[in-house]
Every structure is written in C-alpha cells, then in structure tokens.
Amino acid sequence: MKIALCSDWYPRIGGVTSHMVCLAKELQKLGHEVTIISKNGHEGAMHEISLNVKETNVQFLPDSVLTPPNLRKLGKILKKGKFDVVHGHHAFVPTSLFSISLAKRLGTPTVLTNHSIPFGHSSCVWALIGYSLLFPYRRYINKADKIIAVSNAAADFIKHFADERKVLVIPNPVDDTFFNDGLNNKISNENKSPTILYVGRLSHRKGLHVLILAMKRVVKKIPDARLLVVGEGHTKEFAKLLVKALGLEKNVKLLGLVRLQQLLLLYKMSNVFVLPSIYGESFGIVLLEAMASGVPVVATDVGGINEVITPNYTGLLVEPGNSKELANAILKVLNDSSLSKKLAKNARKEAMKYRPRIIAKKIEGVYEELTLN
Numbered sequence: 001m002k003i004a005l006c007s008d009w010y011p012r013i014g015g016v017t018s019h020m021v022c023l024a025k026e027l028q029k030l031g032h033e034v035t036i037i038s039k040n041g042h043e044g045a046m047h048e049i050s051l052n053v054k055e056t057n058v059q060f061l062p063d064s065v066l067t068p069p070n071l072r073k074l075g076k077i078l079k080k081g082k083f084d085v086v087h088g089h090h091a092f093v094p095t096s097l098f099s100i101s102l103a104k105r106l107g108t109p110t111v112l113t114n115h116s117i118p119f120g121h122s123s124c125v126w127a128l129i130g131y132s133l134l135f136p137y138r139r140y141i142n143k144a145d146k147i148i149a150v151s152n153a154a155a156d157f158i159k160h161f162a163d164e165r166k167v168l169v170i171p172n173p174v175d176d177t178f179f180n181d182g183l184n185n186k187i188s189n190e191n192k193s194p195t196i197l198y199v200g201r202l203s204h205r206k207g208l209h210v211l212i213l214a215m216k217r218v219v220k221k222i223p224d225a226r227l228l229v230v231g232e233g234h235t236k237e238f239a240k241l242l243v244k245a246l247g248l249e250k251n252v253k254l255l256g257l258v259r260l261q262q263l264l265l266l267y268k269m270s271n272v273f274v275l276p277s278i279y280g281e282s283f284g285i286v287l288l289e290a291m292a293s294g295v296p297v298v299a300t301d302v303g304g305i306n307e308v309i310t311p312n313y314t315g316l317l318v319e320p321g322n323s324k325e326l327a328n329a330i331l332k333v334l335n336d337s338s339l340s341k342k343l344a345k346n347a348r349k350e351a352m353k354y355r356p357r358i359i360a361k362k363i364e365g366v367y368e369e370l371t372l373n
Contacts (some may be wrong), residue, residue: 202233
C-alpha cells in the first residue's frame, strides 16, 4: 500500500514524531511505501533514518504547529501520490485535519490518531465545547473513517468530538533500539553518583518543576544524587532559576536535546527514570523507552500512565504535583536494589507488548479493513 502519514508535529521532538518515525520504519519493513507530509520537512529532525518527506509550508508565516499548511500544495501532493490510505497524526492540528478532508474528496480512506489529552479530559464539559466553541474541529475530526487513540484516556477524550463507533485504541510503539540496549547492557553505576533521568518537553504540564523540588529532598538523603534533564521547552529558563534558588547546581544538569546514541547511553547509565507530569499525559512514549532499556520507572498517576505502569510491579506511581511523595518514591528505588531489579525486569517484559512490529501490524489491519471496504 501507499500510505501518507500527515502531521504538523513532524519533525519536532516529542511523542508524535517518535510514533510516526517508528511506524514509518516498520510499515516500510512490511513492504509498504510510506510518505510523511508536514510543513517543515527534515529541518530539526533528530532521527537518523531516511524517510520520504513532502513539505507543505507557507512562506512568511510563523513556525508553529497551528500555522495552516499550503492547501494548494497539500492537495497536489495527495492527488499526485495516489495514496491508498491517508493517516493524520494529532487530532487538533491543521495539516492532519486538512489532509483527511482533502483525501475524502479524492475518495481515499482516512485514519486519524489522537495522541493527546487536556486537563479534565474525561469531563462532559468537553462534549459541550465540542458542540460549540470547537465545533469546526468536531466537523473535521469526524471526516476520518477510523480514529485511533493511543490510550483509553485518549479515547475517552476524542469521543467528545467524534462518533465513538469509529474509535479504537492502539497504543504507541517503542523503537526496537531501546530493547537492544536493555538489561544485559546496563552500565554499572557502582561507586558513581546515583542518576535520575528525565526525558521530555520542558513545559508546565510535564511537571519538571515538581521533580526539581523533589530533588531537594533526595539530595538531603543522598548528597551526590544527580538529575539529568533531556529536552527543550518554554519553561527551561524557569527550571534554571529554580535549580539555582534551591542550590542544586551541582546536582541538576539540563542537557537540552541529544542524539539517539547519547539518549541510549543515558538510559543505560541511569538508576531511575522519572515522568512527573501533572496533567495531559495521554501515554508517555518515554516511559516505554525507559522500560525497554531496563530502567526502573517512577511516574505520576495521570491520564493514560496507569495503563502502562502497574503500581509496585512495573513501576511506582505517585500523586501528581506532590514533590514529597515523588522524592520518597525515588529514594525507595535508589535505596532498594532488589525492588529496583524487580521493577526493571517486569517493566522490560511489559514493554515487549509495544514492539514496533506488533503495533504496526494492528495499524496495518485498520488500513486493510478500510481499503477492502
């Protein structure tokens, strides 16, 4: 099949791009011809594989996920491509939704994946908003023949905007590379500083500020503990100020964006991975990366995280926004080697369910159902 994956998020660093790249690679292995359609092409791409990317940018407009694509160019790409399926990624960005709308005019089967949830995602208030303020989004979302949600939480949210009969849950995949560098290749951290790792966008909802506050408590118990932060975002300067205000300059390092090989190394050398989101976490691909890499996980119980983490079996879950509880969970993992090993082993086994071939085959099944019908 000829498949178009369309989104404004590619190639920005984050879960949507990770999902799209992983899916594209696996669909190619299954014999499909895959094209990615985005406004920005390869600019800023951090992955190291060759993908067929078509750009639909509009010159002189700001570089934002909410900036509309060049509709004339997008229409030409879809018409010339003669795709069997057009698959939009992220339900609330223009390239994704316009691609589906234009594909419907061409008679092409369409799929939309919802990757996100907002605060209060399960509230019936969103249904009212979907029929009023955000009705245009509801109209475009419902043009999709099938709607995939990456978690039950993401499904609950998107059902406020779509016919629930179209919605099904297929989770995010995690790249096989993380399994290849898992438990058997862990770097010994004996006689070295205990290392806590955070990977993700630096934004308020991701809760990095809560983790930094928790580090103040961790350092009181383990003075040489260190937190490594991978990612960029609009709260970076605030994070720097908070680190300085708490006197944690020696314990917290902001690394910015890193290449895949460096990220693999960071997972291997870390003693615990923390995802401290306070709301709006539909799934968390970084959780799967850590689990596949053999790193014990501490996360907050928000959104779809509890669909990935089983408390005290594949990780530890804490109340969102509670820095004391977060610090205690981190210390529990750092101080109990038997617990750490148990969590890592069980988590790696759980992560096997999300290997790219398994997820790609499920999505391929959706494509085949639509093309046959």
